[in-house]
Amino acid sequence: MQRRQIIKGFATSSLLLGAGGISMPLWASGNSRADVIVIGAGLAGLTSARYLKAQGLKVLLLEARERVGGRILTLNSTGMDVEAGGLQIGQGYGLMRTYAQQLGLPLVSLGRYAEQNAFVINGQRISAEEWPTHPQNLLATSEKNTLPSRLYYQMLSKGPEYALPWDWTSEKYAPLDISLDAYFSQQNISTQALRLMDANINALSLKDLSAADAFYRLSLARIGGRGAQKIEGGNSRFTQALGDELTGELHTEKVVTHINQSHDKVAVRCEDGSQYIAKRCIVTSPFSALKEVSIQGDISPQKRQAIDKALYTPVTQVHFAVKKQVDASMLEATNLWTDNALGRVFSQLNDAGQLCYLTSWINGQQAKALDMLSPSEAVNTVKRALEKYYPDLKGKTDVVHHQSWANERFSKGAYIQFAPGQVQTLVPHMASIEGRLHFAGEHTEFMYSGMESAIVSGVRAAQEVAERL
Numbered sequence: 400m401q402r403r404q405i406i407k408g409f410a411t412s413s414l415l416l417g418a419g420g421i422s423m424p425l426w427a428s429g430n431s432r433a434d435v436i437v438i439g440a441g442l443a444g445l446t447s448a449r450y451l452k453a454q455g456l457k458v459l460l461l462e463a464r465e466r467v468g469g470r471i472l473t474l475n476s477t478g479m480d481v482e483a484g485g486l487q488i489g490q491g492y493g494l495m496r497t498y499a500q501q502l503g504l505p506l507v508s509l510g511r512y513a514e515q516n517a518f519v520i521n522g523q524r525i526s527a528e529e530w531p532t533h534p535q536n537l538l539a540t541s542e543k544n545t546l547p548s549r550l551y552y553q554m555l556s557k558g559p560e561y562a563l564p565w566d567w568t569s570e571k572y573a574p575l576d577i578s579l580d581a582y583f584s585q586q587n588i589s590t591q592a593l594r595l596m597d598a599n600i601n602a603l604s605l606k607d608l609s610a611a612d613a614f615y616r617l618s619l620a621r622i623g624g625r626g627a628q629k630i631e632g633g634n635s636r637f638t639q640a641l642g643d644e645l646t647g648e649l650h651t652e653k654v655v656t657h658i659n660q661s662h663d664k665v666a667v668r669c670e671d672g673s674q675y676i677a678k679r680c681i682v683t684s685p686f687s688a689l690k691e692v693s694i695q696g697d698i699s700p701q702k703r704q705a706i707d708k709a710l711y712t713p714v715t716q717v718h719f720a721v722k723k724q725v726d727a728s729m730l731e732a733t734n735l736w737t738d739n740a741l742g743r744v745f746s747q748l749n750d751a752g753q754l755c756y757l758t759s760w761i762n763g764q765q766a767k768a769l770d771m772l773s774p775s776e777a778v779n780t781v782k783r784a785l786e787k788y789y790p791d792l793k794g795k796t797d798v799v800h801h802q803s804w805a806n807e808r809f810s811k812g813a814y815i816q817f818a819p820g821q822v823q824t825l826v827p828h829m830a831s832i833e834g835r836l837h838f839a840g841e842h843t844e845f846m847y848s849g850m851e852s853a854i855v856s857g858v859r860a861a862q863e864v865a866e867r868l
């Protein structure tokens with residue numbers, strides 16, 4: 400509860416609004432020296448840098464990409480604002496909502512989606528009404544009335560509840576730090592139910608996900624409140640607005656290759672040969688990408704293990720827009736849940752209630768298989784599946800975008816997940832301070848979920864640094 404009070408204080412603090420009249424305690428002159436280096440200009444890095452700048456500290460913000468935002472990515476090429484990265488701003492995202500208000504960014508609904516749902520199981524398309532008695536429904540008798548898309552959360556909801564979501568690392572719940580596949584098998588859940596849950600799980604697989612992690616995320620969802628929104632014009636406007644406040648501090652296309660800390664400083668070297676020195680450093684890179692960076696100096700074995708062993712969920716998306724010349728009134732608007740490479744298809748509607756955009760969202764093993772193909776082969780595989788199960792769409796869509804977060808060099812996955820045994824061994828060390836190195840990002844903050852966790856972690860790491868300078 401103490402951290403909640405601290406963050407609440409941040410949200411109303413004048414430090415978040417800017418701090419005029421504060422003198423800068425510069426440690427060293429020159430563009431390559433600073434009080435603090437922040438690595439990564441995603442949500443965590445941007446909020447860290449913003450906070451520290453408001454404190455009057457000299458900050459260098461190094462971003463590997465050409466753009467800010469990290470895993471926030473809005474697609475605007477079709478006249479629609481579609482998210483390929485962080486999507487939902489939940490009702491419990493208090494700090495993100497406060498920032499949005501300060502930045503003058505209104506929140507709007509997520510958009511209009513089809514209400515009808517259908518399923519593709521073993522190659523056959525099945526309506527929700529047909530599912531309970533369909534020949535392809537091979538679930539156990541007690542499971543047959545549950546739609547494939549609801550199996551996962553229905554089975555989880557029968558399990559234990561944490562007293563508080565952040566209790567998941569306590570010794571009391573250590574028996575849950577086994578694979579979710581093993582946990583479900585202990586509950587006598589059918590093999591067919593396990594197969595269907597594995598098809599679109601928000602993880603690499605049931606076998607690669609700790610049950611303790613799964614129940615933790617369910618606990619967060621339960622307290623997060625109903626309903627979600629996004630930034631008007633797309634969530635990338637949020638990170639861009641933060642970046643616009645840091646033009647003097649931000650350096651893009653800076654791929655960090657070496658971090659070397661000594662007793663009195665941190666030196667950072669980039670792929671282009673540039674070098675930077677600071678008193679302290681905040682690292683916000685996903686550990687999946689950070690493991691490629693040489694980190695020298697006093698780092699605990701537990702932190703090195705966390706960096707080396709951290710597991711990230713593969714997510715691949717293919718976006719389709721209905722061609723403008725097509726009579727959309729003749730097209731079926733249905734969301735689709737499949738057990739194949741098409742994953743889940745979310746159908747968006749225009750103001751007239753007609754189909755205009757489809758997103759194929761593929762997780763886990765299906766995404767991993769697609770990611771082994773070339774981008775063009777992956778897109779063609781998904782497009783063929785789309786046209787097979789939406790035959791009226793053949794020749795009537797354009798591919799707008801292909802996004803593989805696992806193949807993206809600076810993310811190597813969409814979000815952190817913890818494998819069996821890692822909740823007890825890795826989670827306690829994800830955010831630990833290592834000498835002059837501080838760590839932020841959604842993989843280091845577990846009192847909140849999604850984009851809010853990244854923002855909260857950025858403020859937390861910035862406070863850690865400010866207290867030590």
